[in-house]
Amino acid sequence: METLSLPNVRKLIYNQNGNQIWQHYFQGVVLEDVQLLHREPFVITSNGINYLLTSNENLDISNQYEYVLLVTKQPKIKDLEAGTIRVKRWLKHPRFETLSPDQVVSSWENKFKFIQEDEANNIKGLRPPQMGALYSILSHLQNPEDKGIVVMPTGTGKTETMLATLISNKCKKLLVSVPSDSLRTQISEKFITLGLLKEYGIVDEDCHNPIVGIMNSGITDIAILRDFISKVNVVVTTMDILTDSTAEAKTLYSQEFSHLFVDEAHHSEAQTWKELIDRFDKEKVFLFTATPYRNDGKNLQGKIIFNFSLRKAQEQRYYKQINYLPIREYNRKLADEKIAERAVQQLREDIANGYNHIIMARCKDKIRAKEVFEHYKQYEDLNPVMVYTNIGGLDKKIEAIKRGEHSIIVCVNMLGEGFDLPNLKIAAIHDERQSLPITLQFIGRFTRTSYSELGNASFITNIAYPPIHEELDELYARNADWNLILPRLNENATQKEIDFRNFLDGFRHLDKSKIPFQSIRPALSTVIYDNNSTEWNPLNWKEGISNLDTYEHQYSDNSNNTLVIILGKISNVDWGNFEVVKNLQWDIIIVYWDLRPNVNRIFVNTSIKGLSKDKLIEAVFNTQASKSKVAGMNVFRVFHDVKRLALFNVGARKLGQDLTFQNFIGKAVQDSIKPLEQGTMIKNNVFGVGYSEGEKISLGCSVSGKIWSYLRGNLSELTSWCKDVGNKVANENIDPNIVLQNTLKIEKIVSRPNILPIMVDWNPDMYDFSETRFEIQIDGNSYDLSNSELNIVEDDVANPLQFSFDTSDVRIIFEIELGAVNVDGQNVPYYKIIKRTNIDAVVFHGGTQQSIESFLQEFAPTIWFADGSQLFQNNYIKEKTEADVIPLDNIITDNWAGVNLRHESQDIAPYVQDSIQYYFINKIRNDFDIVYDDDGKGEIADIVGIKDLPTHIEVHLFHLKGAIEGRVSNDINNFYHVCGQAQKSLNWKYKFRKGKDFFDHLFKRKEKSLNGIICSRFIKGTEEDLENVLMAAKWKKETKFHIYIVQPALSKANASRDILQLLGNTYHYLYTLGNVELVVYSST
Known part of the structure; x- marks a missing residue:
């Protein structure tokens, strides 16, 4: 008995240049007991119905046959017997009707039922988020004042909500915009079939399906475009096609379509998208998105009319649980290998548990994809494949992926929005996503619950290099629970949009403004008035501006306490007087009224030079502004x-x-x-x-x-x-x-100061980046700021200034030359870095490379001197008043029993037990949760102590120095270097606040080595303990820094004035810049 699968019954109404119009009638069936009636023409019969099969699309269909099917090739009896006949579509069917779009819409009258899903009673219907969104949309349509934004996380049924809106609202003509070809295919199929609406009884069976146009290419001829639109109820196309249309075509879209649905609307503030959307009346536009905020910081224009949170989506099981499987590896090549190993391990576990999952290894570009693929190709049984735009055989590879032939996919920004592959359940993130919207969309791809035969999603990432966006830091922590964190991140970001929108909603006429208020970013400047009035007359502003009639464009709006005025005038260009060339100059005035208990102030911000602010204030507040303006010395x-x-x-x-x-x-x-x-x-x-x-x-x-x-x-x-x-x-x-009290004295100098330098440090701009951004290569060895440092070469004020670049095995000495050259009769100071050691080094940073001396010339280091002054290039910087000596209460004494004062470092295990470091670690270890030995080139401090308290984090940096000749003395040379180290370490307070570099430094240097022997730098505590502190810091827990000098060579009782002054300079610097008090440990 032969069978034949028939396609869905749908009519192809239009087919030109890749653009098609379809109307769907019902689902296809499988014919049973198929028999051949004729070979020529090829006619079969089943259940008393005859079917003509042809491969000729243009066949003159005889009235003899009511059922005609188009097949891929002219069939033969052997094809029927072998079951290899492939049917493309119907050419003729009794159900085919010629209906106008208006007739279709009329059939929707009273044919929509609001049926909600009830799993307990096995009732299929709209899910809660779909029902909520639909009610919100229908409510908004009764009084639309702005574009409607519908927020629904991935997997909650956004497309079905669009379908329900189309039918229940009887949208006369709908334009649906999507961002990609794959989404166009996916969503157009939903609109053609009405998805699950008829199957669930939400739409009656006798309700006609919409006539759906699919635009795969632009239509340039306006008459043809108008004809195409006239034939349909719905058009689905990509935003690229719409934005590439002519101005005349865009106007036609905005006039002919009653509604515009924009899918994945987080893209809608892109300039080309915005220009197209703004052509439509606001009440026509609905923006659908899972993330109502953009990675470029632009705000979506419109009103959020429905927001179904990610937390609710998880609670109602629309998302699978997430297994977060992080690694921490600072060597990027090793990181790729470890990520691949962990991903494959998880895949094999899932397969063993009966889940046919697939790995997607994501890379940022094809170069990285090729590098990463090398780590996966060894797993031949999993048939890894690499895909990226323009790779050879891409279409065949995509089809093979859909057929499930590959269990590992290495890709570059592909398989994104609209690509439906439920088996993608393991994400190996080799190159991290860089924004919250993109991250949430990416994660949503792996966590849908539509297919019960699939397991939970797994994400493998390297927490050593998380995204640069602070909002994602929390995700990239070792013990992070993504199932808890993701909903909160999504809610927080969405709430920011709502809060800012609420602020803007206080203004009354934003809908008439051609200038988006959310994009206004004035310079922070103001004039202040003390106000004794409680009158607020923002509509009187025109009375307060002189020569208002010179402005061709005038617009204002106000909230309860903020007035914004935007003025535009046409003026001549500065470089000539022409009738056809003019400037259109826009200006802004912002008046803010700060009215609180015991506070009544007015602030005016404006871009207009010479504006009479007093007159404006008097008009708006009915007060004597000239007498209340805050001016003078205060x-x-x-x-x-x-x-x-x-x-x-x-x-x-x-x-x-x-x-x-x-x-x-x-x-x-x-x-x-x-x-x-x-x-x-x-x-x-x-x-x-x-x-x-x-x-x-x-x-x-x-x-x-x-x-x-x-x-x-x-x-x-x-x-x-x-x-x-x-x-x-x-x-x-x-x-x-x-x-005046806090200003610095800065002068240009042409010779070195007659003062001893105590410290040299990297250019301060370098601290804005991670330690690994700057890579120094010497004789095939690579260093960065975590294992190298700059040091002052032992100095005499009579000698040139010298400093060195030091690693554990290399030292390069440099000299700073200061002088002046005569330029046009003027002595112009110059600054030059001279390399004195015959060792070549190259610095790589930001995609560039240069010799180390050239790099230091560009990124000039800073020199600190014993009196607290600094030298940066030719700029010599001093504070106007000399710092006080260090408070004696900040010097703590110890007897240093059993310590050899020559031995500063404990080295590595087995430790030098008579060293200052070993003794001091044992003295303080009970005071901290973590005690870390950071001694060595590139150190933060010799000892780092960390304590995580309920209210804040304590970070203590201890800088140690051995005693010259191993004895207590009044030799100031015991202090120059260690005072410099203490001042230098203040940078870590700023790096701690700005990011995770402080922790990266400790993680990266977790092992200490000497002469081939290795031991852990964690004297107390573990990596996991440090991870926990990192998480606490990311939660913005307050951090308090403390900096110490440990120098047993000092006798507190006999300390010289010079030593106390030197320590006082360091104390003053740390306290002034960082609010950190210096404490010194000394002998009695």
Whole structure:
């Protein structure tokens, strides 16, 4: 008995240039007891019905046959007997009708049932997220004021929600935009069949399926495009095709379609997408996404009308559980090998448990894919395959993957949105995703629960190199539970969008604004007014702006306490007077009213030079602004808590019969400091860069009342900054002259200072990167900042300044040459690095390479001197006042019983037990959870002690130094180097706050070696303990740093003034820049 599988009954209405229109009637069936009636034409019969089979698509179909099928090749009886006839589609069927799109929509009237899934009673229907989204969409459609954003995590039924909306709302003509070809294929098939709606009884059987157009290519002829649209209820296409259309075509889309659904709408703020979407009336547009935020920081425009959280999706079992299987390996080549081994181990375990899973090894580019594939190709029984765009035989490889012929896939940004392969359950992340939206979408691919015969998802990643985005740090921890963390990350990011949207929603007419308020990022600047009024008349703003009629474009909006005014005028270009060439200049004014108990202040931010802010304030607040403007010396209070301030611009006025203004810029700034201090000049304006709360900031102000920074922020960030500035300026306890007390003295020098250097350190900009960014290669050996360092060469003030680059086995000496050359009659200072050792070294960084001397010339190191001064290139920097000596209470004594004061290091196990380090570790080990021996080139400190307390993390850095001649003395040379080390280690406080580099350093150096013998650097505690502290730090637990000098050569009772002053300079530096107190351990 012969059988034949028939395709779904659907009619191909249109087929030109790859664009098609279909209408579906019902599912295909399998014919039983098939018999041959005729060979020519080839006719078969089953259950009393005759079927004509032909390979000629253009066959003149006789009225004799009602059932005609198109096959891949002209069939023969042997094909029927062998079961090899392949049917492509129906050419004729009795159910085929010629219906207009309007007739189809009319058939949907009262044919939709709101049936919700009830697993307990075996009722199939819409899932809770689908039902909730549908109700929200229908509610929004009753009063649409903005684009509707629907947030549904991957796997919760986003497409079925679109189908339900189409039928229940009787959308007259729907345009569906998707980001990829594969998604177009997947979603168009859903719209053609209506997915599961009819099977579940949600839509009645006699309801006609929509006529669906699939646009695989653009249609340039407007008449043909109009005809194509007129034939359909739904068009599914890619955004690329839409955005590449002509302006006339885009206008036609926006006019002819009643609704626009944008799938994967997190892309919608891309410029080309946004331009297309903005052509549609807002009430027509619905944005569907799993992640309503973008990795580029742009906000999605629209209103979130439904948000089904990832947490709820997990609770309702739409996501499989996740097995997180991290490794930690700092050698990237070894990391690829270990990731591959762990992924294959997991795959074999899954297969043994009856789960036919597949590994996807993700790489960032094809070069990396080829490298990674080398680690998988040995597993021949798992048939690994590599795929990336333009690789040979790509289509065949994709088809083989779909057929399940490959259990390992090494790919580059492929198999993404729209590629349906449920067996992908093991993700080997060789190159990490770099943003939360992309990460969540990627993870969602592996965690869907649609197929019960599959097991849980597994993710293997290298936590030594997690993504750079702070929000993902928590995922990349050894004991992270992704099942708990992912929902919270998703909710937090979504809530940020909602909070910012709520802030914007306070404005009344955003829908009429051509300027997206979420994109406004003004410079942080303001003028402050003390307000004695509680009137708020934002609509009166026009009365407060002179020459308003010169602005061709005027727009304003306001919330309860913020007024935004945007003005545009046409003006001549600076380089000529033309009728056809003009500037369109846009300006902004922001008025923020800070009204709190005991606070009533007004802040004005504007880009308009010369704006009469007083007039504007009087119009809006009905107050005498000229009498309430905050100006004069008190504005300089904004510099409170700004330490080590380097001034770049100072304006001052001389005192006398006439007030003469003088502006000091660059090196001339130092000329202004002394007369300001002496009172022969008064401050007019100041701008500089300094440190506040451990962060580098820029800040400026003038007696006119203006306060500014080089930073920018959105409207919410601007108002927060204004509040902070206003609080400082109003604080009567702050001395306005604080700006002068905290400034540095900077001068250009052409010869070395007559002071001993105590320390040299890498260029400060290098600390913004990880230690591994800078790779130094010498004679085939590779070093980075974790195992190398810069040191001062033993110095005499009569000799040139020299420093060395040191590793455990290499030393290269450099000399700093300072001088001046005559340029056009002016002596111009110069700075030069000279290599004095005949060893070549090359530095690799950021894709470039250069000799080490060239690198140090570009990334100039910083030299610290015994008096607290610094040298950076030709810039010699000193504080204006000498630091006090170290407080004697900060010197702790010990008797150092049994210690040989010559022996500084304990070396490696078996340890040197009469060393200072061994003795001191045993002295402090009970005070800490982790005690780490970091002694060696590139160290943070000789000993690192860490304690994780309930309220904060304590980090203690101990710098040790052996005694010259092994005895207690008053020799200051015992302190120069160790004071420099203490100051240098403050950098680690900043690196600790900015990221995980501090922990990476300790993990990477976890083994200490000497003469081929290796031991652990963990004296107390384990790697797992350090992982736990890392996690606590990522949770933003407060961290307190402490820095120590351990030098038994000092007798506290007999310490010389010079030693105490040197220690005082170090104490002052650490406290001023880092709020860290120096403690010294000495002898009695």
